Amino acid sequence: MRQQWFEGRLKAIRESGESGLERTADALLALARDILAAERDHAGATSKPTLTPVQRVLLLLEQAIPGQRRSDGTAAASVRETAEAITTKIFHEARLPRLGFLETARNRLRKELRQLLEQQLPELGWSATKPLAARLVELAIERREEFADHSPAQAVAEHIEEAGAVVLPWTGPSRASGPEA
Known part of the structure; x- marks a missing residue:
């Protein structure tokens, strides 16, 4: 589900190439940050508690x-x-x-x-x-x-x-x- 949402955003960014290189770069950077944040959230939720x-x-x-x-x-x-x-x-x-x-x-x-x-x-x-x-x-x-x-x-x-x-x-x-x- 999450992967499809990110793929949809990436497809929209690629198709909007007419908006300029700088905007495309900003959109890709925002997408990368969102993916990393989602991975961090997932890892934090699934990892076992740290040992003392x-x-x-x-x-x-x-x-x-x-x-x-x-x-x-x-x-x-x-x-x-x-x-x-x-x-x-x-x-x-x-x-x-x-x-x-x-x-x-x-x-x-x-x-x-x-x-x-x-x-x-x-x-x-x-x-x-x-x-x-x-x-x-x-x-x-x-x-x-x-x-x-x-x-x-x-x-x-x-x-x-x-x-x-x-x-x-x-x-x-x-x-x-x-x-x-």
């Missing part, structure tokens, strides 16, 4: 450690806590400008994430933590603005965990962390 930084990290962890979902569909507590800790670590680093520019900052973050993975998920072997930490640093750089805008308090306040098309309950952190703990 915690959910992105959780998906990477679940890919690295298969079988960590419980029978009720939620992630194991240790994996959720690790995802929250990693997101908090990346949150603090993403707010600093050096992460995207200095290789030493990226290497330091990769090493810290690898140590965090080793401490919180001992079932992951040392050889598995290296590529996972590297991918987490890539994610931090690719989605730096999202991590910088996502506060650790938001991670606790999230009530859903999304994996693909399945929406699962988010139970929040199961134990306190930080200097007060």
Whole structure:
């Protein structure tokens, strides 16, 4: 339906060649803008909601450690806590400008994430933590603005965990962390 309407407009523009080259160009430009706007509207209506930084990290962890979902569909507590800790670590680093520019900052973050993975998920072997930490640093750089805008308090306040098309309950952190703990 929409395509026929746009084709009709294009045909009308081509047939009105007598009105001048500038008017034809303006009409084609307006048609192109309308098509792009319609595509944006359609993409916005059909695309799935974006994942939060915690959910992105959780998906990477679940890919690295298969079988960590419980029978009720939620992630194991240790994996959720690790995802929250990693997101908090990346949150603090993403707010600093050096992460995207200095290789030493990226290497330091990769090493810290690898140590965090080793401490919180001992079932992951040392050889598995290296590529996972590297991918987490890539994610931090690719989605730096999202991590910088996502506060650790938001991670606790999230009530859903999304994996693909399945929406699962988010139970929040199961134990306190930080200097007060």
